[in-house]
Amino acid sequence: MTEVLPALYALMLFMLIGAIIAVETRDLLSSVLCLGAVGLALAVVDLVLKAPDLALTQAVVETFAVVLMIRLVVAREDTTREFTGDTLHVAFVSALLVVLLLISWQCFEGLRPVGDPLMTMGNEYLEAGRATGAANRVTAVILDFRAYDTLGEATVIFVAILGCYALLRTRGKTEPQIHADERE
Amino acid sequence: MRGMTFIVQTMVMFLIGFIMLFGVYVVITGHLSPGGGFAGGVILASGLLLVVLAFGADTVRARLGHNLAVTWETLGAIGFLGIALLGFIAGTFFAHFMRPASGFRLFTGGAIPYSNIAIGLKVGAGLFGAFLMLAAFRAGEKGSGDE
Amino acid sequence: MHGVVPYVFCFLLFSVGAYAVTVKKNLVKVIIGVLIMDNAMNLFLILLGYRVPVSGEAAAPIETPALRGEEFIAHSVDPVPQALILTSIVIGLAVAALMVVMAVRLHEKYGTFDLTEIRKLKG
Numbered sequence: 001m002t003e004v005l006p007a008l009y010a011l012m013l014f015m016l017i018g019a020i021i022a023v024e025t026r027d028l029l030s031s032v033l034c035l036g037a038v039g040l041a042l043a044v045v046d047l048v049l050k051a052p053d054l055a056l057t058q059a060v061v062e063t064f065a066v067v068l069m070i071r072l073v074v075a076r077e078d079t080t081r082e083f084t085g086d087t088l089h090v091a092f093v094s095a096l097l098v099v100l101l102l103i104s105w106q107c108f109e110g111l112r113p114v115g116d117p118l119m120t121m122g123n124e125y126l127e128a129g130r131a132t133g134a135a136n137r138v139t140a141v142i143l144d145f146r147a148y149d150t151l152g153e154a155t156v157i158f159v160a161i162l163g164c165y166a167l168l169r170t171r172g173k174t175e176p177q178i179h180a181d182e183r184e
Numbered sequence: 185m186r187g188m189t190f191i192v193q194t195m196v197m198f199l200i201g202f203i204m205l206f207g208v209y210v211v212i213t214g215h216l217s218p219g220g221g222f223a224g225g226v227i228l229a230s231g232l233l234l235v236v237l238a239f240g241a242d243t244v245r246a247r248l249g250h251n252l253a254v255t256w257e258t259l260g261a262i263g264f265l266g267i268a269l270l271g272f273i274a275g276t277f278f279a280h281f282m283r284p285a286s287g288f289r290l291f292t293g294g295a296i297p298y299s300n301i302a303i304g305l306k307v308g309a310g311l312f313g314a315f316l317m318l319a320a321f322r323a324g325e326k327g328s329g330d331e
Numbered sequence: 332m333h334g335v336v337p338y339v340f341c342f343l344l345f346s347v348g349a350y351a352v353t354v355k356k357n358l359v360k361v362i363i364g365v366l367i368m369d370n371a372m373n374l375f376l377i378l379l380g381y382r383v384p385v386s387g388e389a390a391a392p393i394e395t396p397a398l399r400g401e402e403f404i405a406h407s408v409d410p411v412p413q414a415l416i417l418t419s420i421v422i423g424l425a426v427a428a429l430m431v432v433m434a435v436r437l438h439e440k441y442g443t444f445d446l447t448e449i450r451k452l453k454g
Contacts, residue, residue: 003388012340015374019344019367023351028359035363042370049381050391051413052218054420056210058373060226061424064311065366067233071318072431073359076438093354097346104342113334115383122382122409126392129410134215134296137392137407141414142220143299150299151268153418154306158261160425161310164432165254168317218393222421307421314428321435 007048015041028073036066053138187240196238203231211304212297221300225307232312241319253313260306267295267302337378345371358437358444362430369423373416380412 015038022034039062046055112118125145126137134140142150187193211224236244348371351364383389384406392410394403434444441449 008337009340012337012344012374015370016340016344016347019347022363022367023347023355023360028357031360031363035366038367038370042374045374046377049377050389050408051377051380052391052393053220053223054373054377054413054416056218057223057226057417057420060223060230061420064226064230064233065424065427067237068315068318068428068431069359069362071315072434076444090354093350097350101342101346108335108338108342111335111338114337114378115334115381117379117382117409119379119409119411122380122407122411123404125410126404126407130394132296133294135394136215136217136220137394137410138413138417139215139220139296139300141410142417143296144294146414147268147299149415150303150418151264153422154261154264154303156422157307157310157425158257160422160429161257161314163429164314165317167429167432167436168321170321218391220417222417226421226424311424311428314432318428318432318435 004048008045011041011045011048015045028076029070032066032069032073035069036062039065053136187243188238192238196234200231200235203234204228207231207304207308211300214300215296221303222307224300225304226311228304228308229311229315232308233315236312236316236319241316245316245320250313250316253309253316256305256309257313260302260304260309263302264299264306267299270295338375341371341375341378344374356446358434358446358449361446362427362434365430366423366427369419373419373423376412376416376419380409382408 018034018038018041022031022038025031025034039058043055043058043062046052046058125141128145129137129140132140132144134144207224207227207230209224210219210227211221214220214224232248345368348364348366348368351360351367355361355364381389387406389408390398390403390406392407392413398406437449438444443449
């Protein structure tokens with residue numbers, strides 16, 4: 001555990017600073033690029049914590065998300081007004097988050113330290129996973145032991161993409177316009 | 185959305201084969217090595233996204249139309265559901281109906297490689313279709329919007 | 332107490348995202364806040380699954396010809412949180428695509444990303 005902690009702390013500090021810059025900076029393109037840096041640091045953290053599947057997936061998903069956000073942001077200017085007299089709102093939300101951190105201090109004391117978790121079901125999945133024939137135990141869990149959850153997740157992605165199609169359709173509106181113009 | 189210069193288009197034409205091959209590799213050997221259907225599907229979608237960025241959305245929409253993305257996405261979804269329903273041969277929903285071989289070979293793992301291929305097709309084609317519609321969307325197009 | 336500090340970092344990252352969603356007036360900053368919260372929750376679950384064996388160092392949950400059998404089960408990290416997060420990452424991408432599409436439509440209709448302008452109901 002001690003050999004992984006310095007790298008973990010450095011990467012998490014990098015993620016925190018990147019997130020704060022992404023939220024606070026005024027230029028939209030810079031904040032989108034900082035979001036990309038946060039995701040990439042998360043991929044490196046996955047490598048340090050011995051999860052290569054997640055590192056690969058996080059890296060490519062982060063690339064795709066940054067390209068999507070740049071498509072949104074480019075050539076559209078930021079026309080939001082400056083903060084005028086809204087300090088009460090900011091102070092209230094910040095105080096609420098600090099109170100939440102203090103309340104959850106008890107939960108942090110109850111958690112086991114990193115590297116010594118409470119769960120023991122992992123051993124049973126690892127032993128029974130030999131019979132599925134998949135050397136990658138994570139794939140065995142996704143597609144064999146918990147395949148129903150994967151079916152639900154495929155459905156969620158399908159519905160989200162259907163929502164994108166429905167929102168971006170522009171052809172369906174020309175027909176009623178033509179008939180309405182002809183009727184007049 | 186316009187495409188890019190001739191140099192970029194030529195380099196993309198050289199690279200796109202390798203990117204798609206790598207995506208297919210990650211999908212197929214998902215049960216032996218890190219990867220699987222989700223990561224491989226996003227890699228395939230990223231390769232097609234590179235084509236859209238380099239050649240312009242209108243060109244891609246004329247060649248690989250929107251119907252292609254929708255067709256492959258629904259084929260992937262129906263394929264995954266079909267593997268689930270075929271489990272009824274062995275008794276219940278999603279049961280193992282193929283006997284896995286032992287060892288670290290490619291043709292092992294029961295129905296896991298086929299599920300990986302179905303999910304890779306679904307995720308890849310779906311994300312490519314969504315990005316193609318977003319890139320081809322132009323404000324003020326005839327019939328768009330409400331006024 | 333010293334081993335719990337990574338969880339506190341996760342909570343701080345999550346609160347940065349929550350601050351962005353509740354306080355910011357720019358629509359793009361709200362979307363960035365949601366994505367930061369997503370990353371923070373995935374990091375928390377990965378940290379929960381990390382497991383160090385009593386001797387030697389932790390290994391990835393992939394059985395190789397070099398590390399197999401009983402030794403593999405003793406050294407590997409927990410595969411179940413990793414499996415759940417794998418689906419969560421791709422769902423986060425699909426939700427981000429949907430949010431971006433909604434933002435594009437809103438900008439086309441109202442001409443700005445400012446939430447105070449969008450909230451005024453125009454008859």
